Amino acid sequence: xxxxxxxxxxxxxxxxxxxxxxxxxxxxxxxxxxxxxxxxxxxxxxxxxxxxxxxxxxxxxxxxxxxxxxxxxxxxxxxxxxxxxxxxxxxxxxxxxxxxxxxxxxxxxxxxxxxxxxxxxxxxxxxxxxxxxxxxxxxxxxxxxxxxxxxxxxxxxxxxxxxxxxxxxxxxxxxxxxxxxxxxxxxxxxxxxxxxxxxxxxxxxxxxxxxxxxxxxxxxxxxxxxxxxxxxxxxxxxxxxxxxxxxxxxxxxxxxxxxxxxxxxxxxxxxxxxxxxxxxxxxxxxxxxxxxxxxxxxxxxxxxxxxxxxxxxxxxxxxxxxxxxxxxxxxxxxxxxxxxxxxxxxxxxxxxxxxxxxxxxxxxxxxxxxxxxxxxxxxxxxxxxxxxxxxxxxxxxxxxxxxxxxxxxxxxxxxxxxxxxxxxxxxxxxxxxxxxxxxxxxxxxxxxxxxxxxxxxxxxxxxxxxxxxxxxxxxxxxxxxxxxxxxxxxxxxxxxxxxxxxxxxxxxxxxxxxxxxxxxxxxxxxxxxxxxxxxxxxxxxxxxxxx
Amino acid sequence: xxxxxxxxxxxxxxxxxxxxxxxxxxxxxxxxxxxxxxxxxxxxxxxxxxxxxxxxxxxxxxxxxxxxxxxxxxxxxxxxxxxxxxxxxxxxxxxxxxxxxxxxxxxxxxxxxxxxxxxxxxxxxxxxxxxxxxxxxxxxxxxxxxxxxxxxxxxxxxxxxxxxxxxxxxxxxxxxxxxxxxxxxxxxxxxxxxxxxxxxxxxxxxxxxxxxxxxxxxxxxxxxxxxxxxxxxxxxxxxxxxxxxxxxxxxxx
Numbered sequence: 001x002x003x004x005x006x007x008x009x010x011x012x013x014x015x016x017x018x019x020x021x022x023x024x025x026x027x028x029x030x031x032x033x034x035x036x037x038x039x040x041x042x043x044x045x046x047x048x049x050x051x052x053x054x055x056x057x058x059x060x061x062x063x064x065x066x067x068x069x070x071x072x073x074x075x076x077x078x079x080x081x082x083x084x085x086x087x088x089x090x091x092x093x094x095x096x097x098x099x100x101x102x103x104x105x106x107x108x109x110x111x112x113x114x115x116x117x118x119x120x121x122x123x124x125x126x127x128x129x130x131x132x133x134x135x136x137x138x139x140x141x142x143x144x145x146x147x148x149x150x151x152x153x154x155x156x157x158x159x160x161x162x163x164x165x166x167x168x169x170x171x172x173x174x175x176x177x178x179x180x181x182x183x184x185x186x187x188x189x190x191x192x193x194x195x196x197x198x199x200x201x202x203x204x205x206x207x208x209x210x211x212x213x214x215x216x217x218x219x220x221x222x223x224x225x226x227x228x229x230x231x232x233x234x235x236x237x238x239x240x241x242x243x244x245x246x247x248x249x250x251x252x253x254x255x256x257x258x259x260x261x262x263x264x265x266x267x268x269x270x271x272x273x274x275x276x277x278x279x280x281x282x283x284x285x286x287x288x289x290x291x292x293x294x295x296x297x298x299x300x301x302x303x304x305x306x307x308x309x310x311x312x313x314x315x316x317x318x319x320x321x322x323x324x325x326x327x328x329x330x331x332x333x334x335x336x337x338x339x340x341x342x343x344x345x346x347x348x349x350x351x352x353x354x355x356x357x358x359x360x361x362x363x364x365x366x367x368x369x370x371x372x373x374x375x376x377x378x379x380x381x382x383x384x385x386x387x388x389x390x391x392x393x394x395x396x397x398x399x400x401x402x403x404x405x406x407x408x409x410x411x412x413x414x415x416x417x418x419x420x421x422x423x424x425x426x427x428x429x430x431x432x433x434x435x436x437x438x439x440x441x442x443x444x445x446x447x448x449x450x451x452x453x454x455x456x457x458x459x460x461x462x463x464x465x466x467x468x469x470x471x472x473x474x475x476x477x478x479x480x481x482x483x484x485x486x487x488x489x490x491x492x493x494x495x496x497x498x499x500x501x502x503x504x505x506x507x508x509x510x511x512x513x514x515x516x517x518x519x520x521x522x523x524x525x526x527x528x529x530x531x532x533x534x535x536x537x538x539x540x541x542x543x544x545x546x547x
Numbered sequence: 548x549x550x551x552x553x554x555x556x557x558x559x560x561x562x563x564x565x566x567x568x569x570x571x572x573x574x575x576x577x578x579x580x581x582x583x584x585x586x587x588x589x590x591x592x593x594x595x596x597x598x599x600x601x602x603x604x605x606x607x608x609x610x611x612x613x614x615x616x617x618x619x620x621x622x623x624x625x626x627x628x629x630x631x632x633x634x635x636x637x638x639x640x641x642x643x644x645x646x647x648x649x650x651x652x653x654x655x656x657x658x659x660x661x662x663x664x665x666x667x668x669x670x671x672x673x674x675x676x677x678x679x680x681x682x683x684x685x686x687x688x689x690x691x692x693x694x695x696x697x698x699x700x701x702x703x704x705x706x707x708x709x710x711x712x713x714x715x716x717x718x719x720x721x722x723x724x725x726x727x728x729x730x731x732x733x734x735x736x737x738x739x740x741x742x743x744x745x746x747x748x749x750x751x752x753x754x755x756x757x758x759x760x761x762x763x764x765x766x767x768x769x770x771x772x773x774x775x776x777x778x779x780x781x782x783x784x785x786x787x788x789x790x791x792x793x794x795x796x797x798x799x800x
Contacts, residue, residue, distance in 0.1 A: 374569065374571075375569045375570075375571055376571035376572070376573060376574075412571060412573050414571050414573075414574065430637050432571065432573035432574065432577070433573065434573065435717070443738075444718070444737065444738045445738055445739055445740065446717035446718055446720055446736055446738075446739075447717070448766055471741070472740070472741050473739055473740050473741055474740065494740035494741060495740075496740070496741065496742075510742070
C-alpha cells in the first residue's frame with residue numbers, strides 16, 4: 001500500500017478518534033453505557049449518583065487500597081465532585097482552580113488558576129462543587145459571578161464572561177457545578193443570605209451568550225409575585241447552588257431553589273414566597289416554567305430545597321411511573337411525578353416538630369407557635385436540616401433511596417430585626433445550637449447520641465419506610481454513591497470513608513482519611529480497573545482493588 | 548497604662564438600665580464564653596476587673612441601648628484601653644445579653660471568704676488537689692484550675708462545689724469502657740468516633756480503644772467530682788470560692 005493510499009485512511013482514523021474524544025451530549029445522555037466515565041456532577045442527567053461499574057463488590061471491597069492522593073493547595077472545604085473522561089480526571093481546587101490529571105495516577109496534566117474578585121462573599125466558604133463538560137470544553141462557574149469555558153486539553157480559556165447582574169459585591173456567587181443540556185450550560189446563583197434575587201440561566205456552550213433566564217422570584221405582573229408582600233420580592237433570595245437534573249423525554253430541567261430572605265424573620269415577606277424552597281421544572285430550550293412544587297412555603301428555618309433532584313422510572317402502585325425523589329432539608333422525603341409535578345408521597349425521614357403532617361397536595365400542616373421568636377424556639381430538624389445539599393443516591397438494584405441524614409438534631413431559632421444593606425447578610429436572626437460547646441466545628445467530638453448524630457438512612461423509595469441506618473457519632477456532610485454491585489460509599493465528619501452493603505447497611509470496609517468528607521464519592525475505571533474517588537479534608541483520594 | 552484604665556473607667560456611670568428584652572439562654576451562654584475569652588482578661592469574669600468599672604451591674608457611662616454596647620464592643624473607644632474587637636454583631640450582641648443577665652443575678656457567695664483559708668481547704672480538707680491541677684502542681688484528671696478565677700464567676704464556682712453534676716461542659720464529660728477481659732477504665736472523654744474512643748484515664752494515661760474490642764462503653768452521666776454540700780460549712784465554701792477566684796494565672800500584658 002502506498003503512502004498516498006494510506007493518507008486518507010489515516011485522516012479517517014484520526015477524525016474518528018477526535019470525534020470519540022468529544023463528549024457529545026448524546027454521550028452524556030447515555031452515560032450509563034460508558035460507566036468508566038463520570039461525565040456530570042451526579043453521574044448522569046437523572047442524578048442518581050449510581051455507578052454501573054461492578055468490579056468492586058461486597059465480597060472484595062475489603063481489598064481496596066489507596067492508589068493516589070491529590071493534595072490541593074487550598075485550605076477550603078473540598079466540595080467538588082470530579083469528572084472523568086477517558087482516563088483524564090478534572091477537579092476543582094477551591095475556590096476556582098481547575099486541575100486535569102491522570103485518573104490512574106493522580107499526576108497533573110495542567111492547572112488553570114482563577115483568582116476570584118476579593119469582593120466575592122459566598123456565605124459558607126469559598127467553595128466550588130465541580131465542572132461540566134461538553135465537546136472538548138470544560139465549564140466552571142465562579143464565586144465572583146463569572147462563567148467560563150476552558151479547553152479540556154490544555155486548560156486554556158475559551159471564553160470567560162461576567163454573568164449579567166451577578167455582582168459579587170451584592171452577594172451573588174456561583175458555587176455549583178454547571179449542568180449541560182444539549183448545547184447549553186445551565187447555572188444558578190447562590191447568595192440567599194444577602195438579599196439577592198435568585199435566578200437560573202442557560203448559556204450557549206460555544207459563545208457564552210446567555211440564552212434564557214428564569215428568575216426564581218417572579219417579577220411584577222408575573223404569576224407568583226403576589227406571594228411576596230410589597231417589594232420584598234426584589235430582595236427575597238431564593239438562591240440556587242446545587243446542580244439540577246434533566247429528563248430528555250419531557251425536555252424538562254429540574255432545579256432546587258433555596259431559602260427566602262431574610263432567612264429567619266419572614267415578617268416583611270408575607271405569603272408563600274414562590275419559588276423559594278421549591279423544585280421548578282423548566283423547559284430546557286426556553287427556561288419557561290412547566291410546573292413547580294413548594295416544599296416549605298413561607299420558610300423561616302433556612303430550609304433550602306437545594307438538593308439534587310433524583311429522577312427514576314419505577315413501578316408505582318403497579319404501574320410504571322416517571323418520578324422524582326427528594327429528601328428535603330425540612331425533614332420530609334417526597335416522591336413527585338416528574339412530568340406533572342403531582343405529589344405522590346411525603347413522609348418524614350427524621351423527626352419533625354414544625355409540621356404535623358403533609359396535606360393531600362403535599363403542603364405542610366404547620367404546628368402553631370413553631371416559628372422563630374425573640375426568645376428562641378427549638379425546632380427539629382435544626383438549621384442544617386434533616387439533610388442538606390449532600391448528594392443522595394438511588395439504586396435501581398435495591399430500590400432504596402439513600403440519604404446523608406442529621407438525626408436528633410435541633411436548633412434554637414432566634415428572630416431579630418433585619419435591614420437590607422447591599423452586600424451584607426440579610427438574615428433577621430440566627431439559629432443557635434441547642435448543645436453548647438459540642439457543635440462548633442471542632443475537630444474533637446464529645447457528642448452524645450441524643451444530641452444529634454450523622455447517618456446514612458436507606459428508605460424504600462416507594463413507601464418512605466426506613467430500611468436501615470448506618471450511624472456515625474458525628475454529623476455528616478458527605479454524599480452517597482451506590483454501585484450496580486450493591487456497594488455504597490460515603491463518609492462523614494469523623495474523617496472516615498466507608499463502604500457499606502447497599503442492601504443491609506453493613507459496614508464492609510473503611511479508610512481513615514483524617515479530614516471531613518464534604519462531597520460525594522464517584523467511581524470510574526481506567527484500563528479495566530475500577531476506582532472510587534473521594535475528597536476528604538483538603539485532598540482527593542482514589543482507591544482501587546489490590547492487584 | 549494606668550491612665551488608660553482610668554479613661555476606661557470614665558465610660559461608665561451609675562443608673563441601671565433594664566434589659567431591653569428577654570435574651571435567649573443560648574445567647575447568654577454563648578455571650579458568657581465570648582466574654583471570658585474576649586473581655587475577661589481585662590474586665591475579669593464578673594466584669595469588675597478594671598478599677599472603677601463594673602460591667603456586671605448594667606451601668607454604662609457611654610452606652611444605654613444594646614446597639615450602643617454592641618458598637619463599643621466592636622469598635623472600641625478611641626484613646627482608651629478599650630480596643631476594637633474582632634467579633635461579629637451577633638456575637639457582640641450575645642456578650643451584651645450575657646452582661647445584662649449577670650446584672651440580674653446574684654454576684655457572689657453569701658458569705659465573704661478568705662482566699663488563704665480557702666487554699667488550705669483546697670489542699671487539705673477538700674482534697675481538691677487530688678484531681679485538680681493549679682499552676683503545674685497536681686494531677687490532670689480534673690479540669691485545670693490555674694486560671695479558673697478568670698473564667699468562672701464566684702456564683703458558678705460555688706454551684707460547681709455544691710452541685711458538681713449541675714453543669715458539666717461537653718469537653719469535661721466522663722466516659723467508661725470495659726474491655727473483653729473485664730478491665731474497666733473511666734476517664735475524661737477526649738474524642739470519639741464510630742470505631743474508637745480516646746480518654747485521659749485516672750492515671751493520666753492517654754488511652755485509645757477500638758470499640759470493636761470493648762465489651763461495653765458509655766458516657767458516665769454523673770460528674771466524677773463529689774458534692775461538698777454538707778461536707779464543708781458555708782464559711783469554708785466561701786473561703787474555697789475566694790481562693791478559686793484568686794486563681795487568675797498569668798495576666799495578659
